[in-house]
Amino acid sequence: MGKIAGTSSLEAVDLHCVRGERKLFGALNFTLRSGELLRIGGANGSGKTSLLRIACGLLEPTRGEVRWGGKNIRRLQEEFWRQLVYVGHANAI
Numbered sequence: 001m002g003k004i005a006g007t008s009s010l011e012a013v014d015l016h017c018v019r020g021e022r023k024l025f026g027a028l029n030f031t032l033r034s035g036e037l038l039r040i041g042g043a044n045g046s047g048k049t050s051l052l053r054i055a056c057g058l059l060e061p062t063r064g065e066v067r068w069g070g071k072n073i074r075r076l077q078e079e080f081w082r083q084l085v086y087v088g089h090a091n092a093i
Contacts, residue, residue, distance in 0.1 A: 009034070010068055016064055054066060057080065
């Protein structure tokens with residue numbers, strides 16, 4: 001399995017997420033380098049899972065982009081997907 005050259009960072013650039021009529025978050029920016037962690041907290045329905053889905057390309061942001069190794073993940077397609085591991089959760093009952 002090949003690796004994308006320079007994949008030392010995951011960047012969120014001006015991310016916005018609107019679900020239905022509700023704005024969950026906007027103008028969100030962060031950079032995570034290899035070995036770094038980001039803690040995401042918030043109330044139910046605040047956009048935590050939406051952010052994770054956007055970060056791994058499972059959901060399109062309303063605006064902005066996610067970059068892996070400096071490249072938009074939407075343009076990387078199969079190269080990015082081969083390296084992705086996403087463990088989601090079941091919705092609450």
